[in-house]
Amino acid sequence: MTTGIVYDDIYLQHRIGTHVESHERLIVIMDFLNEKKVLEDSDFKLIKPRKATLEQIKYVHREGLIKEIQSVCELAEKTGRIQHIDMDTDASPMTYEASLYSVGGNLQAADEILNGNCKNAFALVRPPGHHSNSHKFSGFCIFNNIAITAEYLFREKNIKRIAIIDWDCHHGNGTQDIFFNGSKSDGELVMFNSHQDGRTLYPGSGFIGEIGTGKGKGKIINYPMPPRAADDVISLYFDEIIAPICNEFKPEFILISAGFDTHWTDELTMMGWTYQAPANYLKKIKTIAKEFANDRILITLEGGYEVDKQAKAVYNCLQVLNDKYDQLIEEKPKKSDKELLDYMNNKLIPKLKEILSPYWKCF
Numbered sequence: 001m002t003t004g005i006v007y008d009d010i011y012l013q014h015r016i017g018t019h020v021e022s023h024e025r026l027i028v029i030m031d032f033l034n035e036k037k038v039l040e041d042s043d044f045k046l047i048k049p050r051k052a053t054l055e056q057i058k059y060v061h062r063e064g065l066i067k068e069i070q071s072v073c074e075l076a077e078k079t080g081r082i083q084h085i086d087m088d089t090d091a092s093p094m095t096y097e098a099s100l101y102s103v104g105g106n107l108q109a110a111d112e113i114l115n116g117n118c119k120n121a122f123a124l125v126r127p128p129g130h131h132s133n134s135h136k137f138s139g140f141c142i143f144n145n146i147a148i149t150a151e152y153l154f155r156e157k158n159i160k161r162i163a164i165i166d167w168d169c170h171h172g173n174g175t176q177d178i179f180f181n182g183s184k185s186d187g188e189l190v191m192f193n194s195h196q197d198g199r200t201l202y203p204g205s206g207f208i209g210e211i212g213t214g215k216g217k218g219k220i221i222n223y224p225m226p227p228r229a230a231d232d233v234i235s236l237y238f239d240e241i242i243a244p245i246c247n248e249f250k251p252e253f254i255l256i257s258a259g260f261d262t263h264w265t266d267e268l269t270m271m272g273w274t275y276q277a278p279a280n281y282l283k284k285i286k287t288i289a290k291e292f293a294n295d296r297i298l299i300t301l302e303g304g305y306e307v308d309k310q311a312k313a314v315y316n317c318l319q320v321l322n323d324k325y326d327q328l329i330e331e332k333p334k335k336s337d338k339e340l341l342d343y344m345n346n347k348l349i350p351k352l353k354e355i356l357s358p359y360w361k362c363f
């Protein structure tokens with residue numbers, strides 16, 4: 001079987017100085033994949049991205065936002081200075097161009113999966129996207145790559161049901177905003193969002209009561225994790241919430257917003273995951289993809305700032321995508337505190353099931 005890897009040097013051209021969401025993140029990942037000879041293995045295929053069209057960007061974003069990033073990049077070019085879009089989101093002269101390729105890399109990967117050139121894929125792209133919504137760029141993000149990909153699959157590829165799984169440490173508030181009322185197309189979408197509790201981390205949202213409205217009601221599913229939650233807490237989410245809902249929803253395509261800032265050493269966050277945790281989670285997600293989605297999984301890169309750990313975590317995920325078992329295992333205590341597990345098992349999960357029960361027969 002073939003696993004696609006989207007990458008192009010254009011992603012390094014979104015060059016924003018000493019910003020933590022730096023081009024170095026991708027360089028370290030690609031260096032590590034080369035060191036492990038991943039791209040020499042014929043089971044992996046390098047996918048070159050294309051540019052998304054403006055029509056496709058507008059599936060999700062207002063035209064004014066597209067004009068804003070164009071003019072900010074022109075100003076960066078003219079002044080020779082990095083421009084601040086908001087408190088923590090910056091742009092350089094090539095940011096707009098790189099952003100079109102960041103979306104387009106995901107669209108190209110979706111095509112390669114649908115036409116059978118690869119079974120699944122990982123889009124190693126930047127800038128990331130999950131904090132941007134229809135009318136605002138934020139949280140290091142420009143265009144919302146995963147939301148546009150979902151709309152592309154609905155509108156151009158006749159996919160009817162998509163599950164988005166966002167495991168970045170920060171709540172995927174932009175994607176949630178975009179789909180809070182459901183997709184504007186005919187498609188149905190369910191979004192599973194796990195993140196460090198919003199009371200302790202940017203962007204301060206993603207609580208269990210945020211479940212969507214209208215057509216989207218009951219289809220936004222948030223799982224806030226207390227600081228220091230370890231690998232076991234994400235397994236609980238899958239077993240207790242994601243698996244039963246997906247058995248009922250039967251997604252035809254799974255899109256994953258993969259951030260690697262849940263690692264216990266990441267300086268932006270306070271979680272307790274190892275670098276094998278995302279891959280173990282992905283193994284579980286693959287069982288859903290196998291049963292309902294003809295194995296179709298497309299992962300897109302979001303955050304992750306402890307670059308060496310991130311590279312190992314990405315490598316582990318690629319191994320799982322390709323049914324290989326050369327996992328890099330980190331030896332450290334992997335269990336959450338008993339008190340934390342009790343809170344998840346006895347309070348948060350039962351409450352979440354109760355909130356979702358009007359919308360899902362499984363609860």
Ligand SMILES: [Zn+2]
Pocket residue numbers: 168169170259261302303304
């Ligand atoms: Zn993040």
